[in-house]
Amino acid sequence: MNSWQFVGNYQIATSMFDFEGKESAVILIIDDSRMNQMLLSAMLKEMGQIHCANHGEEGVMLAQTLHPNVILLDVEMPGMNGFEVCKMLKQQPNFESAIIFVTAHSGSEHEVRALDAGAVDFITKPFHDAVVKARVSAHLLLNLQTHYLRNLVNLDGLTGVFNRRHFDEMLAQEWRRHLRAQQSLALALLDVDFFKRYNDALGHQAGDDCLKAVAHCLAKSTKRPGEIVTRYGGEEFAIILPNTSQEEVLGFGHYLCQQIAALQLPHPDRPDLPFVTISVGLSAVLPTLQSEPKSLIAAADAALYRAKEQGRNQACLGKS
């Protein structure tokens, strides 16, 4: 197995991220030469999304928004050179990219300087197709592994969506962010209807499969950046919805109900319908210094209770 196939397999292993569409490899090339950008892009195009920056400032800016797994950084550039760019990159909070220097100079003195500056490796010009691919894929794999392991602690083992611990952290973090920006933060709390009866009728193995299918569908149904699907407990899920108002959120709840019903997962023991459905409670609030995230949860929870009371397979909006 060559290293590139290994990266491919690794991406399958991390498919629990893939289905949310938020985790494919990103490579950033910072080089003042368009020719080098084109050559490297062509060699690496199968490994992930490629982005290019023409100079150091642009590279630092792009790295901040793209969070690349690997950065190929030209040493010889007008303006900020590669070493200066590297220093700036390393000062960014949460910087986790692997930096590979690209240079026309070879020799131990340059190698040492590159590694001292915080690079993980370097590639010399003129480019050697096989060498470039091997080095980049090795560092890509390492970076993905590190990222994967770091995320593992925040994932629910059964469904692959985030766990309760991550939910608590993210809700507190989003609450503070929305308080500063004075924007509306919304929450969806949802629950599989008649899940106990489903388990009793089909067994716990089938119950687990049902939860996986629901989690997968929820993850696919949340497409906006920053939306976080979590398993809240048992057959309950919670979705954090940034920058979402009271007016918008109920429509999203209806949409989730439709998406789950459309799966047509057979439910053999319920009085009303022959398939699996969910009930959804929603709430949205403009955070204030006096209020707390738990008020948002309480409002969504009360709305969920109402959705159950009113016959299930529906979404209700709570007041917070």
Ligand SMILES: [Mg+2]
């Ligand atoms: Mg150059």
